[in-house]
Amino acid sequence: MLSKKASCDSHGQDSSYFLGWEEYEKNPYDQVKNPTGIIQMGLAENQLSLDLVESWLASNPDAAGLKTNGESIFRDLALFQDYHGLPDFKKVLVEMMDKMRGNKVKLDADNLVLTAGATSANETLMFCLADPGEAILLPTPYYPGYRFDRDLKWRTGAEIVPIQCTSSNGFKITAAALEEAYERAQKLNLKVKGVLFTNPSNPLGTTMTVAELDHIIDFVAKNHIHIISDEVYAGTVFDTTSFVSIIEALMQRKLENTEMWNRVHIVYSLSKDFGLPGFRIGMIYSNNPAVVSAATKMSSFGLISSQTQYLLSQMLSDNKFATKYVTENKERLMKRKEMLVSELKNFGFACLESNAGLFCWVDMRHLLRANTFESEKELWEKVVCVVGLNISPGASCHCIEPGWFRMCFANMSEETLRVAMHRIKIGHRATMVKPVKFSPKWVRLGLSTRSLIIIFRSLVLFLIVSKCHFV
Amino acid sequence: MLSKKASCDSHGQDSSYFLGWEEYEKNPYDQVKNPTGIIQMGLAENQLSLDLVESWLASNPDAAGLKTNGESIFRDLALFQDYHGLPDFKKVLVEMMDKMRGNKVKLDADNLVLTAGATSANETLMFCLADPGEAILLPTPYYPGYRFDRDLKWRTGAEIVPIQCTSSNGFKITAAALEEAYERAQKLNLKVKGVLFTNPSNPLGTTMTVAELDHIIDFVAKNHIHIISDEVYAGTVFDTTSFVSIIEALMQRKLENTEMWNRVHIVYSLSKDFGLPGFRIGMIYSNNPAVVSAATKMSSFGLISSQTQYLLSQMLSDNKFATKYVTENKERLMKRKEMLVSELKNFGFACLESNAGLFCWVDMRHLLRANTFESEKELWEKVVCVVGLNISPGASCHCIEPGWFRMCFANMSEETLRVAMHRIKIGHRATMVKPVKFSPKWVRLGLSTRSLIIIFRSLVLFLIVSKCHFV
Numbered sequence: 001m002l003s004k005k006a007s008c009d010s011h012g013q014d015s016s017y018f019l020g021w022e023e024y025e026k027n028p029y030d031q032v033k034n035p036t037g038i039i040q041m042g043l044a045e046n047q048l049s050l051d052l053v054e055s056w057l058a059s060n061p062d063a064a065g066l067k068t069n070g071e072s073i074f075r076d077l078a079l080f081q082d083y084h085g086l087p088d089f090k091k092v093l094v095e096m097m098d099k100m101r102g103n104k105v106k107l108d109a110d111n112l113v114l115t116a117g118a119t120s121a122n123e124t125l126m127f128c129l130a131d132p133g134e135a136i137l138l139p140t141p142y143y144p145g146y147r148f149d150r151d152l153k154w155r156t157g158a159e160i161v162p163i164q165c166t167s168s169n170g171f172k173i174t175a176a177a178l179e180e181a182y183e184r185a186q187k188l189n190l191k192v193k194g195v196l197f198t199n200p201s202n203p204l205g206t207t208m209t210v211a212e213l214d215h216i217i218d219f220v221a222k223n224h225i226h227i228i229s230d231e232v233y234a235g236t237v238f239d240t241t242s243f244v245s246i247i248e249a250l251m252q253r254k255l256e257n258t259e260m261w262n263r264v265h266i267v268y269s270l271s272k273d274f275g276l277p278g279f280r281i282g283m284i285y286s287n288n289p290a291v292v293s294a295a296t297k298m299s300s301f302g303l304i305s306s307q308t309q310y311l312l313s314q315m316l317s318d319n320k321f322a323t324k325y326v327t328e329n330k331e332r333l334m335k336r337k338e339m340l341v342s343e344l345k346n347f348g349f350a351c352l353e354s355n356a357g358l359f360c361w362v363d364m365r366h367l368l369r370a371n372t373f374e375s376e377k378e379l380w381e382k383v384v385c386v387v388g389l390n391i392s393p394g395a396s397c398h399c400i401e402p403g404w405f406r407m408c409f410a411n412m413s414e415e416t417l418r419v420a421m422h423r424i425k426i427g428h429r430a431t432m433v434k435p436v437k438f439s440p441k442w443v444r445l446g447l448s449t450r451s452l453i454i455i456f457r458s459l460v461l462f463l464i465v466s467k468c469h470f471v
Numbered sequence: 472m473l474s475k476k477a478s479c480d481s482h483g484q485d486s487s488y489f490l491g492w493e494e495y496e497k498n499p500y501d502q503v504k505n506p507t508g509i510i511q512m513g514l515a516e517n518q519l520s521l522d523l524v525e526s527w528l529a530s531n532p533d534a535a536g537l538k539t540n541g542e543s544i545f546r547d548l549a550l551f552q553d554y555h556g557l558p559d560f561k562k563v564l565v566e567m568m569d570k571m572r573g574n575k576v577k578l579d580a581d582n583l584v585l586t587a588g589a590t591s592a593n594e595t596l597m598f599c600l601a602d603p604g605e606a607i608l609l610p611t612p613y614y615p616g617y618r619f620d621r622d623l624k625w626r627t628g629a630e631i632v633p634i635q636c637t638s639s640n641g642f643k644i645t646a647a648a649l650e651e652a653y654e655r656a657q658k659l660n661l662k663v664k665g666v667l668f669t670n671p672s673n674p675l676g677t678t679m680t681v682a683e684l685d686h687i688i689d690f691v692a693k694n695h696i697h698i699i700s701d702e703v704y705a706g707t708v709f710d711t712t713s714f715v716s717i718i719e720a721l722m723q724r725k726l727e728n729t730e731m732w733n734r735v736h737i738v739y740s741l742s743k744d745f746g747l748p749g750f751r752i753g754m755i756y757s758n759n760p761a762v763v764s765a766a767t768k769m770s771s772f773g774l775i776s777s778q779t780q781y782l783l784s785q786m787l788s789d790n791k792f793a794t795k796y797v798t799e800n801k802e803r804l805m806k807r808k809e810m811l812v813s814e815l816k817n818f819g820f821a822c823l824e825s826n827a828g829l830f831c832w833v834d835m836r837h838l839l840r841a842n843t844f845e846s847e848k849e850l851w852e853k854v855v856c857v858v859g860l861n862i863s864p865g866a867s868c869h870c871i872e873p874g875w876f877r878m879c880f881a882n883m884s885e886e887t888l889r890v891a892m893h894r895i896k897i898g899h900r901a902t903m904v905k906p907v908k909f910s911p912k913w914v915r916l917g918l919s920t921r922s923l924i925i926i927f928r929s930l931v932l933f934l935i936v937s938k939c940h941f942v
Binding site: 001002003004005006007045047050053054057058061064065066072074075077078079080081116117119120123127128129130131132134150151154155193224225226263271275276277278279280288290291294295297298300301302303304305306307308311 | 472473474475476477478516518521524525528529532535536537543545546548549550551552587588590591594598599600601602603605621622625626664695696697734742746747748749750751759761762765766768769771772773774775776777778779782
């Protein structure tokens with residue numbers, strides 16, 4: 001007697017990604033209380049600069065205290081229910097978005113729709129752009145855990161057709177890959193309504209090149225479809241100049257006054273750049289007045305608490321703080337990423353070259369027993385349960401090549417990351433006996449790998465106590 | 472190139488209710504700055520007890536200040552993104568819900584799903600219970616402005632079939648009305664999935680009788696469908712003993728261990744009882760584990776800010792405050808309602824006898840030129856534009872009898888309500904020349920009414936300056 005949506009199990013809670021989470025939740029690492037527990041490296045959370053926000057809050061008690069100049073504004077906030085959002089908040093948000101795009105764009109607060117997090121923003125855009133059974137194209141690998149599928153498809157009835165990208169060109173989007181995805185959609189009788197991508201990419205940690213954006217623009221212009229650019233990691237780009245927002249790419253090609261301009265929509269949030277997922281600040285920026293109007297009405301299903309809108313509008317309108325935060329946050333993220341990449345390199349792991357994000361995209365193909373997703377899963381289970389690190393396997397990110405993993409580095413202390421690296425070192429040495437070179441031949445040594453795994457397990461199980469159920 | 476949802480105009484922004492709002496927004500009353508402006512009586516907002524919350528906040532600065540015992544918990548709140556919500560918050564919420572039901576029920580925090588307002592809660596339940604093209608039955612009159620239609624139908628694709636209630640029995644739900652609605656749905660080829668009602672009723676301001684609840688229970692049991700009881704006004708019942716929640720009604724009939732128990736769901740929020748619509752605190756309480764599970768996942772599209780969850784959990788866990796607030800708030804609401812009802816009575820207007828809510832359901836049938844919705848609209852335009860009160864016409868509440876209006880009384884100061892009453896007095900006298908008795912004959916005096924309206928307009932336009940475009 002329930003709806004199909006509530007009855008069916010297509011919303012991915014049972015994917016590998018969630019299984020890893022369950023293991024982590026049963027046995028979470030804690031330096032003092034549970035030093036042999038699993039370290040969470042599957043969570044793209046930014047804890048690196050929260051101290052800056054904390055100290056701003058300490059110096060500005062009125063902002064959290066629902067006051068302006070010492071006077072309570074509680075009553076106004078409690079009763080505020082205009083789904084257009086607090087005008088001051090929207091103003092500072094677009095100003096900050098401009099800043100993060102090197103002030104090369106000038107966004108308009110009237111085009112902004114506030115939503116309770118980017119999850120809601122993405123779903124709202126799907127509701128606005130696609131009818132049930134229509135599709136959007138999405139480059140792989142993308143946002144792990146099948147949750148993105150759920151966000152986009154579950155309630156909207158829309159479909160996702162992957163644009164298949166590979167390591168051969170660093171997972172870049174090509175014109176051919178776009179065409180191939182479009183043809184695949186047509187064979188499935190799916191009307192394509194748009195291309196959605198994350199820029200900077202989750203899980204790659206890379207910004208899109210102008211060439212990639214141009215491929216998409218050409219493709220979208222030809223097919224009269226929409227662009228949804230999820231730019232929730234815009235503030236994590238270590239080198240701001242290398243980030244080109246879709247709006248900027250269109251402006252570079254002087255497409256402001258074309259019909260296409262109205263088919264471009266951006267998703268943003270403060271969850272990643274400012275480490276505030278709990279506060280649920282998401283938004284849609286759309287060039288299309290009809291989308292802005294419909295999405296604003298839809299935003300009544302997920303409005304942001306006025307208390308939180310007020311606090312953040314106060315914080316972000318402090319220019320000195322905002323500038324310091326954005327700069328310092330990037331520096332800290334870069335430092336942290338470099339630490340992870342160089343450690344991994346020492347152990348023979350290569351990462352995709354990246355310039356953004358809260359994660360690295362790590363190449364472990366040389367550790368696979370065979371070039372299959374089954375082997376990737378086997379390796380992943382060992383990493384989770386024996387090595388004690390919950391990382392995200394490429395399969396959970398819809399990667400079409402087995403052997404890639406996403407490792408998050410900003411949701412823990414430097415000390416914890418060192419413990420994680422130490423575990424990789426031990427696990428790696430135990431597995432490899434001698435340092436491994438990136439030799440595809442190694443992958444084919446199926447039998448000898450198996451015997452090594454037995455030695456590896458015996459050795460490591462003495463070193464790391466684990467309550468995990470996989471082994 | 473947009474979706475049908477974004478393209479179509481079926482979401483009611485252009486209904487009478489919104490037109491009245493637009494007029495109000497162009498020319499809002501302010502005692503000092505705009506004493507001839509329109510007074511907003513169309514907004515079911517509770518401002519009567521916000522001073523109690525304000526003084527609690529002043530005595531408990533840690534709650535808003537993101538602190539516990541003087542220590543910052545900002546970091547935990549900023550990063551909190553468990554869609555199950557803060558356990559402490561859910562605990563105090565169910566305890567308060569129990570209290571509002573005279574502790575005759577014992578709700579379980581595990582059955583509670585938090586949503587960003589009741590708007591989201593109602594839509595989420597529709598997504599869980601009905602597939603596109605399936606219907607729920609809804610007694611009339613209901614929540615004004617067609618917004619409820621939009622909330623329930625727009626994105627879910629579900630349909631609403633009204634259960635037609637009339638003034639003949641005080642708009643009570645009867646077994647016959649339920650059957651008639653069900654048959655109507657069947658004729659429309661709509662599969663009925665449930666009955667949704669607001670208890671206490673918006674716009675009637677009445678609690679449902681046990682007899683009414685019993686009719687619904689029998690009907691729902693017979694047809695194996697769901698009950699959604701929207702109880703967002705539970706805390707406004709002047710006399711708590713007269714409020715029977717659907718859960719209590721089921722318990723009275725010892726239906727706890729039947730299959731039917733799992734088909735009962737409650738919607739609640741803090742927007743009305745606590746006057747906090749800006750904070751977006753809504754919730755679903757469901758006896759059905761599958762609905763709790765699906766709705767919890769769906770809640771990721773509209774989570775409540777952790778900052779707000781924390782503040783409210785601190786406030787509501789202060790038992791002394793919570794008890795005082797609930798008692799005092801009801802007393803203030805009752806006093807205010809009695810003031811409105813007695814003033815209206817003096818002018819010859821009867822209200823439906825009520826015991827809850829932030830509004831009265833006023834009988835103005837004797838002022839209609841004819842017994843039609845056209846006449847109701849004419850009268851309403853005069854009330855908005857000449858008398859200067861934005862009230863809600865029955866048509867916007869889907870009432871099937873012309874001539875009833877909802878008047879909200881808790882969104883303004885007592886002084887403003889007195890001005891509103893004075894305007895009714897003047898407008899009323901100007902229209903009626905002599906006091907009018909409730910005579911249906913009067914309604915039929917079409918021609919003489921028209922001439923009276925001309926006199927009325929000339930007289931009142933001297934008294935009240937209005938920029939309204941209707942006249």
